[in-house]
Amino acid sequence: MQTESARMASAREAAFRVPYPNSRPRSAHLVALDRACEPFVTHLLRDHPGRLALKLAALPDPVAAATALIAALDGTDLLVMISTSGEDSPAASLIAEACHLRRLPVTVFVLDTPERATELPERLRHLRPYAQMLVRAADPDYVEDMLTALRV
Amino acid sequence: MLRREQNELLTQTGPGTVMGNFFRAYWMPALLASELPENDCPPVRVKLLGERLLAVRDTNGEYGLIDEFCAHRGVSLWFGRVEDGGIRCPYHGWKYDVSGQCTEVPSEPAANGFCKRIKLTGYKLVKIGDVLWTYMGPPDSEPPLPEWEFATVPAAQSFTSKRLQESNWLQAMEGGIDSSHVTFLHGRNLETDPLFHGAKGNDYNRADTAPVFEVAESPGGLWIGVRRNAEEGNYYWRITPWVMPSFTMIPPRADHPVHGHFWIPIDDETCWAWSYDYHPTRALTDTERRAMEEGKGVHVAYVPGTFRPAANKDNDYLIDRAGQKAGLTYSGVEGIAMQDASLQESMGPIVDRTKENLVGTDNGIIMARNRLLRAARAHAEKGAVPPGVDPAHQRIRSAALILPPDQPYTEAAKEALIVRPGVRQTSV
Numbered sequence: 001m002q003t004e005s006a007r008m009a010s011a012r013e014a015a016f017r018v019p020y021p022n023s024r025p026r027s028a029h030l031v032a033l034d035r036a037c038e039p040f041v042t043h044l045l046r047d048h049p050g051r052l053a054l055k056l057a058a059l060p061d062p063v064a065a066a067t068a069l070i071a072a073l074d075g076t077d078l079l080v081m082i083s084t085s086g087e088d089s090p091a092a093s094l095i096a097e098a099c100h101l102r103r104l105p106v107t108v109f110v111l112d113t114p115e116r117a118t119e120l121p122e123r124l125r126h127l128r129p130y131a132q133m134l135v136r137a138a139d140p141d142y143v144e145d146m147l148t149a150l151r152v
Numbered sequence: 153m154l155r156r157e158q159n160e161l162l163t164q165t166g167p168g169t170v171m172g173n174f175f176r177a178y179w180m181p182a183l184l185a186s187e188l189p190e191n192d193c194p195p196v197r198v199k200l201l202g203e204r205l206l207a208v209r210d211t212n213g214e215y216g217l218i219d220e221f222c223a224h225r226g227v228s229l230w231f232g233r234v235e236d237g238g239i240r241c242p243y244h245g246w247k248y249d250v251s252g253q254c255t256e257v258p259s260e261p262a263a264n265g266f267c268k269r270i271k272l273t274g275y276k277l278v279k280i281g282d283v284l285w286t287y288m289g290p291p292d293s294e295p296p297l298p299e300w301e302f303a304t305v306p307a308a309q310s311f312t313s314k315r316l317q318e319s320n321w322l323q324a325m326e327g328g329i330d331s332s333h334v335t336f337l338h339g340r341n342l343e344t345d346p347l348f349h350g351a352k353g354n355d356y357n358r359a360d361t362a363p364v365f366e367v368a369e370s371p372g373g374l375w376i377g378v379r380r381n382a383e384e385g386n387y388y389w390r391i392t393p394w395v396m397p398s399f400t401m402i403p404p405r406a407d408h409p410v411h412g413h414f415w416i417p418i419d420d421e422t423c424w425a426w427s428y429d430y431h432p433t434r435a436l437t438d439t440e441r442r443a444m445e446e447g448k449g450v451h452v453a454y455v456p457g458t459f460r461p462a463a464n465k466d467n468d469y470l471i472d473r474a475g476q477k478a479g480l481t482y483s484g485v486e487g488i489a490m491q492d493a494s495l496q497e498s499m500g501p502i503v504d505r506t507k508e509n510l511v512g513t514d515n516g517i518i519m520a521r522n523r524l525l526r527a528a529r530a531h532a533e534k535g536a537v538p539p540g541v542d543p544a545h546q547r548i549r550s551a552a553l554i555l556p557p558d559q560p561y562t563e564a565a566k567e568a569l570i571v572r573p574g575v576r577q578t579s580v
Binding site: 002003004005006008009010011013014017022023078105106107112120121122124125128131132133134135136137138139142145146148149150151 | 153154318319364365366367368369421465466467468469494497498499500501502504507509510511512513514515518519521522526557558559560562563
């Protein structure tokens with residue numbers, strides 16, 4: 001007699017999986033940590049109402065902006081920090097600590113180019129404390145793929 | 153999640169598919185060398201990438217992988233006689249050499265050259281280590297022979313096995329780069345398995361249950377780094393290389409042999425899970441080799457006479473609910489390999505990735521898919537040589553080490569992550 005495991009692992013049985021949306025759309029805050037990645041973050045917002053962005057370097061008072069962001073974190077599913085130059089930011093630290101307290105996952109994306117290889121240790125030193133997941137990639141399109149994969 | 157068309161692209165590997173052509177750009181493990189143990193031994197049926205093939209070792213010790221079926225009337229040549237430098241179909245005596253070239257059609261006069269016009273599909277089969285490797289792509293694009301360290305160290309230092317996995321290759325491989333499941337599914341085995349236990353690194357694993365992940369691109373694929381807290385503010389790193397299309401190496405523990413996998417599609421609903429163990433600088437001990445042969449570590453015990461695991465879906469993987477409740481294993485299934493395989497097979501033959509809900513710690517999987525999609529398309533559309541084909545991409549190692557907090561592991565562990573002949577693995 002066939003076991004449950006054998007019968008249920010078949011392609012035929014896979015067709016009977018209940019067809020329903022098993023999650024609601026997620027929302028993410030994207031935080032641009034330096035000016036160089038701002039156009040890229042703007043691009044990521046296009047046609048995605050579930051994505052919100054904060055461009056820290058562009059603001060006259062980043063700490064005040066970070067405080068406002070923290071107040072608006074309720075309902076956010078994921079926070080993504082994006083860095084190209086590796087500039088440190090007290091505002092980023094504030095946001096990361098708030099996320100940590102709220103158990104909100106933080107993913108840090110480092111655009112990793114050979115030209116900036118010598119800066120990498122310094123960049124990582126700043127960014128590591130924030131991240132549950134830190135991704136280094138040369139291709140900025142990876143962030144879009146990641147957000148799509150995470151249903152953001 | 154993936155879109156349906158992305159999932160289909162990555163999981164379909166038959167002839168003419170994008171991913172199938174991508175796999176065909178590499179040398180792949182096809183059989184254990186022990187399956188063809190001597191000249192003129194019985195041939196072995198092999199199915200790879202949806203092609204039914206036959207592996208042959210002829211009178212002169214030459215290996216070949218040819219179409220399984222006789223060109224005459226479609227008889228399986230598995231019934232053939234391996235003799236005098238080829239294999240002869242037992243039906244009407246047509247004979248083929250290891251390249252698939254027909255060399256004799258007894259019913260036709262030799263002078264008319266009929267047999268020269270008959271050629272079965274044939275692929276090279278080359279022995280490196282205790283594995284027979286095949287290349288199934290266009291002959292004019294044949295890459296250099298593989299140089300994976302486990303296959304090039306002396307035989308006494310290496311052990312390789314394979315097992316049938318009854319799922320698509322991708323969901324099997326994704327298990328190999330998903331470090332976050334280890335604490336749950338295999339946590340108990342770190343203490344009890346003879347090929348894992350006793351390492352200082354295991355203490356860090358147990359002490360820090362909230363590891364942090366760092367994924368970085370490598371020339372051949374990815375480095376997947378997982379860090380945990382160690383003493384004096386330092387980090388304990390475990391670094392897993394993934395090389396395209398489907399090679400991984402588990403970070404070492406103490407002086408145990410290093411292990412890892414290849415996942416090679418048989419067809420779209422089954423794959424071979426290849427598992428190797430090797431030590432870069434010493435012979436495996438009798439105790440280690442016996443443990444591997446008995447199915448410990450990343451290996452399995454088999455249904456006798458087959459490569460099907462003894463614990464399989466037809467016996468509910470011999471699940472032990474009492475053992476699960478008592479904490480002997482986390483899932484109730486015994487053995488690291490079958491703990492993985494049982495869950496991966498339960499997803500169904502090809503998991504529907506449009507329904508999954510990934511989280512941040514799945515970034516290794518997300519990035520691997522991203523790189524595979526891009527590389528496979530670049531190969532299909534521009535003829536780009538895929539990452540991982542270059543032997544330099546294969547001369548890599550996994551590593552486990554302690555680093556200061558400001559060090560990028562790819563730079564600080566650069567030496568540890570490449571093959572250094574005569575130098576042992578970097579391990580904790």
